[in-house]
Amino acid sequence: MPELRVRIAALNDLDDIAEISRTTWDGDDYLEGKAPGWIEEGSLYAGELDGKVIGTFRLIPMPDRVLWLEGLRINTDYQGRGYGRQLADFSFVKGKKILQSGEAECMEFSTYILNHESIHISVSQGFRAVNRFILMTREGIHSSAEIERIKPSGSDFMGLPDHIPCGWKYPRLCPDGIEWALKRCDAYKTGNVCFLRKMDSDETTPLRGALDDPDSFLDGAEAAALTAGDSHSCIIVHESWKNVIERAYHRGYGTWEPVDNYNVLVFRYTI
Numbered sequence: 001m002p003e004l005r006v007r008i009a010a011l012n013d014l015d016d017i018a019e020i021s022r023t024t025w026d027g028d029d030y031l032e033g034k035a036p037g038w039i040e041e042g043s044l045y046a047g048e049l050d051g052k053v054i055g056t057f058r059l060i061p062m063p064d065r066v067l068w069l070e071g072l073r074i075n076t077d078y079q080g081r082g083y084g085r086q087l088a089d090f091s092f093v094k095g096k097k098i099l100q101s102g103e104a105e106c107m108e109f110s111t112y113i114l115n116h117e118s119i120h121i122s123v124s125q126g127f128r129a130v131n132r133f134i135l136m137t138r139e140g141i142h143s144s145a146e147i148e149r150i151k152p153s154g155s156d157f158m159g160l161p162d163h164i165p166c167g168w169k170y171p172r173l174c175p176d177g178i179e180w181a182l183k184r185c186d187a188y189k190t191g192n193v194c195f196l197r198k199m200d201s202d203e204t205t206p207l208r209g210a211l212d213d214p215d216s217f218l219d220g221a222e223a224a225a226l227t228a229g230d231s232h233s234c235i236i237v238h239e240s241w242k243n244v245i246e247r248a249y250h251r252g253y254g255t256w257e258p259v260d261n262y263n264v265l266v267f268r269y270t271i
Contacts, residue, residue, distance in 0.1 A: 001082050002049060006090045009039050009046035009056065016053035016075075017046070023076040025112075030168070031056065031071055044071065045094075047087045054078045057091040059098070059107075063176035067095055067104035068169060072118060079117075088121045092269070099271050106270040110170050113263045127269045131163050131170065132239045132262035135203070136253040138222075139232045145190045145219035147227070152187045154178055156194045156208040163266055165205040165236040167198045170266050190220035197224050202234045206244060214247040236264070 009017065014035060021032035038044035038058055047055035055078075058071040069091060074084040095107040108130075111118050157178055163170035164181045171177035185196040193209035193216040204224060210217035218235070225233045235253065237244050239262040255263055 004047040004049055004055065004083060004086050004090070006045055006047050006087065008042055009035070009044040009053070011036070011039055013039070013046050013053045017056060020054070020056065020073050020075045024073055029073075031073055034071070038071070045091070047074075047083065047090070049078070049083065054083060055087040057087060059091065059095055061104060062108070062169070062171055063180045064172040064174050065105040066172060067098055067107045069095060069107055069109040070168065072109075084117060085121055088118070089125075092122075092125045095269070096271070099269075106268050108170070108266060108268045110168055110264055110266045113259065113265060114257065119265070119267075122267050122269075125269065127267040129265045130268045131161060131266035133165060133170075133236050133264040133266075134239060134245055134255065134259065134262045135234065135236050135264055136245070136248050136255055137232055137234045138248070138251065138253040140252075141222040141225060141231065141233045143219050143222035143226060145216070145223040147188045147190045147220050147223045150187050150189045150194065152182070152194055152207065156187075158208065159211060160207070161238050161240060164196075165203070165238075166196070167201045167203055186224075188220060188224055190223065191216045193217045193220060195220055195224075197221070197228075202228070202230050202232070203236055204234065205236045206241065210244055211241060214244040215251075217244065218248060218251055218253075 017035045018032045021029045043060050044058050046053045054075040056071050056073050060068050062068040160173050166181045171180045185198050194207040197204045204221040206217045222233045
């Protein structure tokens with residue numbers, strides 16, 4: 001099997017990258033929209049085969065000396081032929097070299113629970129799952145909740161278990177992680193409940209007060225979604241916040257496929 005040539009992605013790779021993105025998760029993938037910016041900053045890698053880019057990945061520094069891996073993709077026409085393993089191995093080797101240099105202490109990434117190949121490869125490389133969340137959506141929302149934009153304090157994040165859901169990135173729960181999240185999320189309050197909504201996404205995550213009053217959180221999330229022009233609400237909740245999850249199910253929230261407690265995993269590798 002020919003080996004991939006892995007290099008920094010360039011703007012003239014965008015057509016190939018768009019092809020990869022449009023066949024990933026039934027076209028509901030963020031890679032195509034993010035790729036131009038990632039290429040401009042030089043953080044996106046491309047796996048090239050016979051002059052065609054068939055895969056990508058990205059490595060970036062995150063708060064608390066975390067190296068974050070994302071955007072690991074293989075064109076569906078080339079899956080099942082070992083190229084995904086080649087690209088994943090290259091990304092892990094690259095990341096481990098950065099850890100060995102002392103620039104970061106660990107490497108992390110998040111993935112959907114049905115991404116079986118990536119999970120299998122990662123575990124074989126020494127990654128382990130360190131956190132689990134559930135992503136839920138509800139269509140046909142309505143809410144009369146009054147919400148207000150706020151500037152939250154660190155105490156509003158207390159109760160979150162080690163990571164802050166922020167789209168498909170999960171910064172560590174630490175002062176730098178909170179600052180990182182607040183640059184990318186709007187914070188709201190309704191009653192005594194606070195929550196975050198990702199600026200360029202439909203995803204909302206509960207903060208202080210939601211455990212005690214899950215209905216107010218869900219009302220607020222739906223009000224924020226309606227304000228943004230969405231007809232659906234999307235929430236990300238840690239698996240341990242069972243009363244919020246149970247209330248969401250009761251109100252008509254569901255998952256892409258049936259799951260028990262979680263469908264998003266955060267993995268970590270430490271030397």
